[in-house]
Amino acid sequence: MTSQADRNAARTAEGNAAILDAARAVIAQRGLAGMSLRTVAEHAGVSVGSISYRIGDRAALVTAIVDREIEIVAAFAQDWLARLDGIAPVAAGILPDLICEWLDLGERRTSAIVGCELALLASRDPQSLPKVAALFDAGETFWRDLLATTPGGAITARRIASYCIDEQPFSLLLSANADYRLLRQSTVRGLLRDDAELANKDWSNWHMLLVERLAAPAAAALDKAASITEGAKAMIAEHIADVVIAQGVGALSHRVIAEASTTAASSIAHHYPTQRDILFAGVEAIYRRMRANIEAAGGTVPGGGEVIRLTHESALTAIWNPAFLPFAIDMRRRRAENVHIQIAEGLGIPPHSDRPRVQAIVMALMGNGLRMLAAGETPLPAAEAVKTLLKNRTHVF
Template identity: 35%
Template sequence: MPPATRSAAAPDIAAAARALVAEAGLRGLSLRKVAARAGVSLGAFSYQVGGKADLVRQLVVDAAELRRQRHAAWSARAQRMDLADPAVLAALIGGYLDEAALPDREHALTLSELALEAGRDPTACPEVGDLIRDEVAFWRGALDGVPGGAAHGEAIAHYCQDELPFTLAIGADPDYRLLRAAVSARLADRLRDAGTGGFAAGFEAQVAAMDARAVDIRRPLAVDADSRRARIAATVAVLIEAEGVAAVTHRAVAAAAGAPNSTVAHYFRTRDDLLRAGVEALYLGSTGSTTTEPDAEAQRGGRSLMRATRALVLAAARDDSLRPFALDLRRRRGEHMGALVAPIGGGRPLDAAAAQAAAMTISGAGFARQTLGEAPRAGDVAGLLARLRAGPD
């Protein structure tokens, strides 16, 4: 039975599904759990909704309708503002991210989880691609009439796509909000030379101040890349990417690595130790490119990093104990992308805040292309940002 002809009880089922996704992620979604949460039998569920694919489609439809309503409201706000003023545009970006993440976390988490799944397999949630396109269209429309507005709007949309999961996970954290404000301000100013003042002046000190609160990862794998310890860490990275953070247990890692449980526990005593090692393995695996056209292995590593870090950050939005990992990943965002970002500045190197804005824009664009089933083209986005920076004042 097509979703359009289902009974009026279907919205209750969709609400139950969103609640479960918010609690356990998309991988924790089961028809039996949804039916129990909604207070209906599996037979009634099948009649009203259909199968799991129909349920996922309904979640996307609901998210798309909410997104349309919010974009209409934000378009009206944008029309009242002078978005040629970087300070005004930066304020709009911050407000947009907050409203997308904080008032209705279940919708936001569900949409982010669906995008993550589409990044792994675009055929699993093909409708998510329309939401990606809608966000780009919104920002391009908001900056219509501003010189360079189309390219600037596309860049902002991709930056928001990378920043939103962090706002979901650590949006109330004051250090994160200052960091985000600095980065969005530099993007709003088209990555232009900042001189010695403004957010650019204290950005690196702000990042350093977050070190004490973030997870301490000392790159222990870099000097011992062929050890059993490093191979176990690489297994953790694969599990995070393929199955999400919830899959990371000592038993699961041991089984995937073909090692005894005692060996895994010897090298990584706690689950936090496993997660630290997995994240670091991802970072190490994504480096090695020294040009704007990375080789195939570096491209695969970069795509894996995008998916795995997003999975970890979304898990932190549900589990407070994982938030230090989200803080760590956010302060280091784009750390491995120096070779891609450097050409954007030309003969005038980007300051640290602008470099992170550029890296997050490239990352967001890469993830968006994954959800659309397209190959990420980081060099194209870097070129767009270079033209944006060199554009008219």
């Protein structure tokens, strides 16, 4: 017979879960920056005082959300394992389908957005969210369990988990786009293909055609921003880049840039009238730094923590603000474009010969880089990563 204490504990747990799920729903609608005790209280239909009493302050609420996400990811994983009913996905030839479906799964959308937002927060302040590492582990454990009977399954699971970390925000943003879905499918095939097998020329060309078609809408705007290399406008762009690196895309405004650059806000608005103009300028400044680092073989893989975070922030921001969509798409393309020769050398293949695999490895490195940043670690320098790839690329993950 259930005791009164047990019933009270169950009601408390149920009430707390309802608050946490309301908080997760707010994050899915507004992003983590839009979540406060007040917005959660409104969504949950409770008072702010009730949340404070049950959970604590906003920081405690975010920590509790991480715990809730770990539970939810584990539950999703168990459900999927049950659906497979013991079928070995590699032997059955369905692993690429499972990866794409995992990224697209409708009932995972809220969880996926929340996970991406938590990862970004932890990448900037690892000590504030140490449990995000366990959230990443829960995702990898699913793939490990799925591939438990597959030779080399643990290494493949780590590679898939790392790739999914990087691909997830783009799937949230672009899953309705046919070119994107085809491109993602090509990338997944490149990720899983046998090491000794090269993509044929037509496949590689098809992959790049999809890349260009997907990125075409952003070309004109970004080409215009890329031409800014000197003068006051370029100086402001460098300050914009510093703000993005330190505070994230969400912090960008004329006032913030004016304060950072000790320049009048009216001057900022003259050079960069809209928030989108500000973002493009900052991104180009970051990419100029990235290219310089790559040329000097001293940057971080590939492009450093700032590029990893910026890419994910842009994709997530575009979910709520479509003006950022072309830019987020172009970010996905240019990360690989800037390092594809180095990655190809690391894989021991001719440049331009296997773009699907290079794209996949870049994304897996990016995902692993975000995971390392969230754990308070530094992604491998570019030169070291290429050497590691050449020796045994699985060790990078």
